[in-house]
Amino acid sequence: MALSRISSRSNGITRPFSAAFNRFISTDSTPITIETSLPFTAHLCDPPSRSVESSSQELLDFFRTMALMRRMEIAADSLYKAKLIRGFCHLYDGQEAVAIGMEAAITKKDAIITAYRDHCIFLGRGGSLHEVFSELMGRQAGCSKGKGGSMHFYKKDSSFYGGHGIVGAQVPLGCGIAFAQKYNKEEAVTFALYGDGAANQGQLFEALNISALWDLPAILVCENNHYGMGTAEWRAAKSPSYYKRGDYVPGLKVDGMDAFAVKQACKFAKDHALEKGPIILEMDTYRYHGHSMSDPGSTYRTRDEISGVRQERDPIERIKKLVLSHDLATEKELKDMEKEIRKEVDDAIAKAKDCPMPEPSELFTNVYVKGFGTESFGPDRKEVKAALP
Amino acid sequence: MAALLGRSCRKLGFLSSGHGARRTVSTETGKSLNLYAAINQALHIALDSDPRSYVFGEDVGFGGVFRCTTGLAERFGKNRVFNTPLCEQGIVGFGIGLAAMGNRAIVEIQFADYIYPAFDQIVNEAAKFRYRSGNQFNCGGLTIRAPYGAVGHGGHYHSQSPEAFFCHVPGIKVVIPRSPREAKGLLLSCIRDPNPVVFFEPKWLYRQAVEEVPEHDYTIPLSEAEVIREGNDITLVGWGAQLTIMEQACLEAEKEGISCELIDLKTLLPWDKETVEASVKKTGRLLISHEAPITGGFGAEISATILERCFLKLEAPVSRVCGLDTPFPLVFEPFYMPTKNKILDAIKTTVNY
Numbered sequence: 001m002a003l004s005r006i007s008s009r010s011n012g013i014t015r016p017f018s019a020a021f022n023r024f025i026s027t028d029s030t031p032i033t034i035e036t037s038l039p040f041t042a043h044l045c046d047p048p049s050r051s052v053e054s055s056s057q058e059l060l061d062f063f064r065t066m067a068l069m070r071r072m073e074i075a076a077d078s079l080y081k082a083k084l085i086r087g088f089c090h091l092y093d094g095q096e097a098v099a100i101g102m103e104a105a106i107t108k109k110d111a112i113i114t115a116y117r118d119h120c121i122f123l124g125r126g127g128s129l130h131e132v133f134s135e136l137m138g139r140q141a142g143c144s145k146g147k148g149g150s151m152h153f154y155k156k157d158s159s160f161y162g163g164h165g166i167v168g169a170q171v172p173l174g175c176g177i178a179f180a181q182k183y184n185k186e187e188a189v190t191f192a193l194y195g196d197g198a199a200n201q202g203q204l205f206e207a208l209n210i211s212a213l214w215d216l217p218a219i220l221v222c223e224n225n226h227y228g229m230g231t232a233e234w235r236a237a238k239s240p241s242y243y244k245r246g247d248y249v250p251g252l253k254v255d256g257m258d259a260f261a262v263k264q265a266c267k268f269a270k271d272h273a274l275e276k277g278p279i280i281l282e283m284d285t286y287r288y289h290g291h292s293m294s295d296p297g298s299t300y301r302t303r304d305e306i307s308g309v310r311q312e313r314d315p316i317e318r319i320k321k322l323v324l325s326h327d328l329a330t331e332k333e334l335k336d337m338e339k340e341i342r343k344e345v346d347d348a349i350a351k352a353k354d355c356p357m358p359e360p361s362e363l364f365t366n367v368y369v370k371g372f373g374t375e376s377f378g379p380d381r382k383e384v385k386a387a388l389p
Numbered sequence: 390m391a392a393l394l395g396r397s398c399r400k401l402g403f404l405s406s407g408h409g410a411r412r413t414v415s416t417e418t419g420k421s422l423n424l425y426a427a428i429n430q431a432l433h434i435a436l437d438s439d440p441r442s443y444v445f446g447e448d449v450g451f452g453g454v455f456r457c458t459t460g461l462a463e464r465f466g467k468n469r470v471f472n473t474p475l476c477e478q479g480i481v482g483f484g485i486g487l488a489a490m491g492n493r494a495i496v497e498i499q500f501a502d503y504i505y506p507a508f509d510q511i512v513n514e515a516a517k518f519r520y521r522s523g524n525q526f527n528c529g530g531l532t533i534r535a536p537y538g539a540v541g542h543g544g545h546y547h548s549q550s551p552e553a554f555f556c557h558v559p560g561i562k563v564v565i566p567r568s569p570r571e572a573k574g575l576l577l578s579c580i581r582d583p584n585p586v587v588f589f590e591p592k593w594l595y596r597q598a599v600e601e602v603p604e605h606d607y608t609i610p611l612s613e614a615e616v617i618r619e620g621n622d623i624t625l626v627g628w629g630a631q632l633t634i635m636e637q638a639c640l641e642a643e644k645e646g647i648s649c650e651l652i653d654l655k656t657l658l659p660w661d662k663e664t665v666e667a668s669v670k671k672t673g674r675l676l677i678s679h680e681a682p683i684t685g686g687f688g689a690e691i692s693a694t695i696l697e698r699c700f701l702k703l704e705a706p707v708s709r710v711c712g713l714d715t716p717f718p719l720v721f722e723p724f725y726m727p728t729k730n731k732i733l734d735a736i737k738t739t740v741n742y
Contacts, residue, residue: 086542087719138720149544149719165546166503167475200474203506228475230448236474299451363713363721 030056032326036261037318043243045250045279048268052260056328058104062259063319066096067338069120070316071345072129073289076119076136076150079349080293085136089150092120094257094288097315098223099124101262102191106270109186113161113174114193116151117223117287121193125158129348139355146358147366159188168194168201171220175207178218178273189217189273191266197228199242208278212249215277219269220246222282223256229291230300243282250276256285257313286313419570419603425595427569427602428457428534431576432495434606436465439493442530442580444470446480446497454499455536455595481507481533485515485585488528493580501537501589502546508554515585516560529583534576536592537565538630539680539726544719550681550712552628555587556658556690562586563657564611565628569600574609575655582611591630598633614661616668620648622740623674626665626691628654631678631727638732647740657687665691666698673704674739678727683711705742708735 032054040047073093079085092099095117102112103124114121119132127143135142136150144152144163152163161177164170174192181188198204199222211218222242226233233240243251250272254265265281272279286309290297297306323329329337422430436442444461450472452459462470473480477498484494498504504511511533519527539548555563564579564586566572572590579586617632618639627635632653639649650668654660669675675695677688692707710727718725 087544088542088547146720147718151544151546165544166505197475200476200479201506202476202478230451231472231474235472357720360721360724363715363718363724367715 032056032059034059034260034322036255036264037258038255038261040261040265041243041253043241043246043251043253043280044248045252045272047252048264050264052264054260054263056326059319059323059326060328062100062104063316063323063334064337064341065124066100066259066316066319068129068341068344069093069096069099069123071338071341072123072132073119075133075345075349077289077293079133079136084353085150086138087149087151088116089136089293090117090291091289091293092117092287094309094314095223095225095283095285096120097259097318098193098221098256098262098283098285101259102221102266104259104263105266106189106191108158109188110270111159111161111174111177111181111188111190112193113164113170113177113190115164115167115170115195115198117195118153118163119150122153122155122160122163125155125160127153127155127158127160129345130351133349133352134355137352137355138357139352140358141352141355145362147362168198168203170194171198171201171204172207174220175211175216175218175278178211178216178278179214182215182217187274189219189270191219191221191269193221193223195228196222196224196226196233196240196242197231197236199224199245200228200236208246208249208280211278212246217273218278219266219273220249220278220280222280223285224282225285225287227287227291227300230295232300241282243280246278246280249278249280251280251282253282253284256283257309257315257318259315259319417603418601420601421599422569422602423594423596424566424569424572424590424598425455425457427573427600428576428590429459429461430602430604431573431580432458432461433464435493435495435577435580436461436469438606441491442469442493442495443487444495444497445473445484446534447473447475447499449497453497455592457534457590457595458497477503477505477507478510481510482514484531484533485510485518485528488530488585489518489526491530493530493532494528495580496531496533498533498535500547500592501535501551502549504533504535504551507533511555511561511585511587512558516558518560518585520560527583528585531585532576532580532582532588533586534588534590536595537589538591538593539717539722540593541722543717543722545717548717548722550589550629550679552589552657552679553681553685553687556687558658560585562611562659563589564655565589565591565657566655567591567629567632567653568594568598570602571609571653571655573602574607575611577606578608578611581608586611589629593630594633609655612656612659612661614655614664615653616650616664617653618649618651620650620672622648622672623676623736624650624652624665624668624672625676625678625732625736626652626654626688627678628657629680631680634727634729635678635732637729638736641729641733642736645737647736649736654691660691662694662698665695669695669699670702673702674708674742675699675703676708676710676732676735676739678710678732680712680727682714683709684714686711705739708739710735 036050073091080089099120131143138146151165154162178190243253255261449458450462484496487494566575688709
């Protein structure tokens with residue numbers, strides 16, 4: 001069947017393939033069962049099975065979207081070095097499997113809230129590349145109208161609650177969202193993501209206690225990339241078994257570089273949370289870049305370690321091997337797909353570069369609700385008295 | 390666009406000793422150091438002179454994200470200079486406890502924007518410990534250091550100036566240095582002061598500010614403001630990195646025949662009211678400038694106090710040129726900041742009132 005390309009406003013996940021990849025469509029409903037690379041380790045619960053139900057369509061989707069995420073992050077790296085992105089930029093490459101596996105297990109009614117390493121999660125929630133690059137470069141077309149920047153991506157219609165700079169602060173927020181979901185009987189859950197550094201914040205335990213007390217559908221996901229900025233986990237935590245830190249709250253340790261393990265775990269967690277209350281997921285993952293663009297990433301870990309993970313555990317390579325072994329595409333077709341992705345990213349960057357910066361008056365908007373704010377004076381306090389819009 | 394052009398207005402030459410009369414504590418020469426190196430020297434001296442002093446915080450072991458603590462762990466050992474996990478409330482609480490046992494706890498909060506989880510500990514524990522125990526206990530050995538202020542691209546959470554929150558708390562002291570030489574002396578004073586102190590370091594100046602800093606152990610007294618530039622027409626009061634901007638405005642104003650007196654407050658709580666009062670009684674006009682948002686900023690306290698003391702001597706309303714009443718913006722930073730031109734405009738308006 002012939003396919004037509006949907007306009008460039010479509011999001012990354014559901015974009016159909018071009019006519020060149022026609023033959024995949026005939027296999028899209030073929031179910032495939034994939035074994036996760038490692039078993040799950042459970043705390044106070046029974047781990048889910050290692051066999052994950054999937055389909056060829058999903059497998060290809062995983063590859064495409066993860067490759068898109070990877071390409072996007074690398075492009076953001078170059079843009080930052082070219083000083084088109086200012087401020088702080090925290091890149092997610094290496095951790096794509098967590099974003100994609102989670103999306104595959106849930107719906108857009110389930111909420112996700114995360115910290116500042118949010119570009120790929122935003123994309124997974126249905127954000128477009130144009131919105132990503134515009135926001136990174138501080139343009140009007142960005143998802144937060146250019147006022148948030150790299151650390152503050154949000155998408156209300158997909159229940160993506162951002163995008164937070166202060167470490168650990170998003171977890172109590174996430175539990176609050178879960179409370180609202182339970183109160184409104186929405187049959188939805190909230191995934192509150194945080195890192196191994198944030199795992200030592202007191203507010204996390206406060207939120208966990210409340211969630212457990214009131215059986216909230218909150219899933220706390222520790223994206224353990226083993227380094228809190230430059231501090232290795234064993235130097236910051238007495239117990240680096242973050243999935244056990246909930247004590248009375250069940251936990252699951254997952255290989256975060258395996259998208260299917262993540263998917264299985266999130267599905268399991270969602271079912272658990274809706275029925276029994278909070279659960280902690282620890283995703284054992286890794287970031288190739290440093291903490292942020294100001295961090296070379298090599299002063300606290302060896303280059304051998306980074307390249308070792310890249311060779312042995314890279315999430316995209318894993319999916320690629322699965323795609324090839326299941327004969328869903330040839331090497332060349334995958335390379336072409338990657339080329340197409342590269343072009344897509346370049347186009348989005350070019351489009352974002354053309355976008356205007358926000359109007360200076362936007363400095364004053366959204367401080368308070370429109371019309372209920374205060375007045376703002378000009379520097380000499382004699383003129384330019386304007387009610388904040 | 391304008392937003393990008395505006396960034397260049399923050400390029401500063403640093404306060405040199407050539408402008409106006411200087412009444413500095415130490416006019417000796419020393420090594421040319423930048424702010425983080427001066428603070429580093431102060432910490433080395435502090436740890437050296439008191440074996441019961443400790444430096445801890447996030448990432449201080451390898452030198453800290455701004456290199457203020459370089460070499461300390463190597464020289465004094467991991468038992469005295471150590472990293473903590475990511476928990477500001479815990480870090481400060483821990484510091485209060487250490488100080489209560491008679492030690493000098495020099496705590497680092499990585500960015501002032503992250504100090505809020507520790508706010509309860511500072512306000513409710515540190516500030517009131519001596520008072521509520523009837524002087525049985527105190528945490529005077531506590532010094533909290535935090536980089537504050539705009540840096541050009543910091544955005545919401547790497548640029549805040551929270552000094553006003555802390556100036557509202559009797560029981561602690563708030564100190565902000567303007568330059569490397571001042572920072573070293575003030576930090577040593579803060580560490581040795583028998584009261585808990587919050588020491589904000591202007592992060593913009595960590596590398597930008599270079600000055601001759603004497604190598605020996607010296608302190609600069611707290612709660613003493615300094616007139617760093619003498620003038621007759623208007624008094625300008627500021628602290629930290631903002632002073633360099635104000636100095637530029639003063640130079641521009643001088644070309645137009647306005648003679649400005651510039652005062653560095655140094656200690657915000659308790660602040661030197663006498664010096665500012667004497668200056669305003671001489672000039673009759675006051676302008677205060679700070680990066681923090683104008684409403685409720687520390688400029689309001691200075692304005693109200695000076696009004697009480699110098700009402701009849703004032704020729705014009707007290708002018709405040711401060712950050713706007715919005716969260717610290719990302720792309721809009723050049724519009725938000727109290728720039729040289731805004732200060733210059735305000736000087737002229739006040740003088741021509």
